[in-house]
C-alpha cells in the first residue's frame with residue numbers, strides 16, 4: 001500500500017508542472033556524447049514522447065560531433081577544431097550534414113515512431129527550419145579566422161514549427177542551417193539550440209550531456225550544484241571551474257536566459273529518465289540555471 005501511495009504522490013507532484021508547461025516550447029539539446037548509448041537514447045525519447053503527450057511542445061535539437069569525427073576519419077580526413085568549431089571544408093560539410101541530417105535525425109525520428117509517436121525531421125533534405133549566416137571569428141591579432149562552412153543561427157521558421165507541433169509531432173532538428181542562397185552551414189549544436197530557445201522564447205532549454213550537471217570540483221561527485229544564477233556562472237567560468245565542453249554550453253545558456261528563456265537545465269543523458277525527473281518534480285537531479 002505504501003508503495004502505491006508513493007506512486008500516486010509522484011503523479012500528483014507532476015500534475016502542477018504538467019499544468020504549468022502545457023502548450024509551452026521546451027528546446028532539448030542532445031549532445032553527441034549522449035547519442036553513443038542506444039538504450040539511454042531510447043529511454044530519453046520515451047521521456048520526450050511523455051512531454052509531448054501531456055501537452056508540452058518539446059523540440060529536439062541534436063549534434064553528433066563524435067559520429068562526424070568518426071566518419072571523417074573513415075574517409076581519411078583528420079578532424080580539426082578552431083576555437084571549439086570544426087573547420088568545415090567542402091568535403092567535411094558533405095560528411096557532417098549527411099551524418100547529422102540523413103543519419104542521426106532520421107534514426108531519432110524512426111525510434112520516436114517505433115515508440116508510437118509522431119516525429120518530423122526538419123532540415124535541408126525535408127523542410128528546413130534553421131536559417132543562418134557564415135560565422136567569422138577574429139584572431140587575437142585582428143585577422144579573420146577561416147572556419148570554412150561554419151555558421152550561426154539568425155532565424156528559425158516559426159510558422160513551420162508551430163504547424164509541426166500543432167500536428168502533434170515532435171520536431172527533430174540537426175545543427176545544420178541554410179543561408180539566404182541555400183548554402184548549408186555546419187552549426188555548433190549548443191549554440192543552435194540556444195538560438196532556437198531564444199527566438200521561440202522557450203519556457204526551457206535543456207542540455208543532455210555526459211555529466212550529471214555542473215560540479216564545483218569534477219573529482220568530487222558531492223560538489224554537484226543543483227541551482228545556479230547567471231552571476232555565479234560567470235564567476236565559475238572566470239575562475240576555470242567551468243571549462244572545456246561545458247563552457248560553450250553555459251555561455252549559450254546565459255545568452256538564452258538574457259533573451260527571455262525561463263530556465264536552463266543541464267542533465268545527464270546516461271541516467272534513464274533524467275529529463276522527466278528534472279522537469280516534472282519539485283527538486284531536480286541535474287543543474288538548473290536561472291537569470
Ligand SMILES: Nc1ncnc2c1ncn2[C@@H]1O[C@H](COP(=O)(O)OP(=O)(O)O)[C@@H](O)[C@H]1O
Nearest residue numbers: 031032033209211214215241242243244245246
Ligand atoms: N564544472 C564542470 N562540471 C561538469 N562538467 C564539466 C565542468 N567543466 C567542464 N566540464 C566538461 O564538460 C563536458 C561536457 O561537454 P561536451 O563534452 O562538449 O558535451 P556534449 O557532447 O554533450 O556537448 C563534460 O564531460 C566535462 O568533461
Ligand SMILES: CC(=O)N[C@@H](CCC(=O)OP(=O)(O)O)C(=O)O
Nearest residue numbers: 032063064065085086187188189
Ligand atoms: C561547427 C561545429 O563545430 N559543428 C559541430 C556540429 C555537431 C555538434 O555540435 O555536436 P555535439 O553537440 O556532439 O558537440 C561539429 O561539426 O561537430
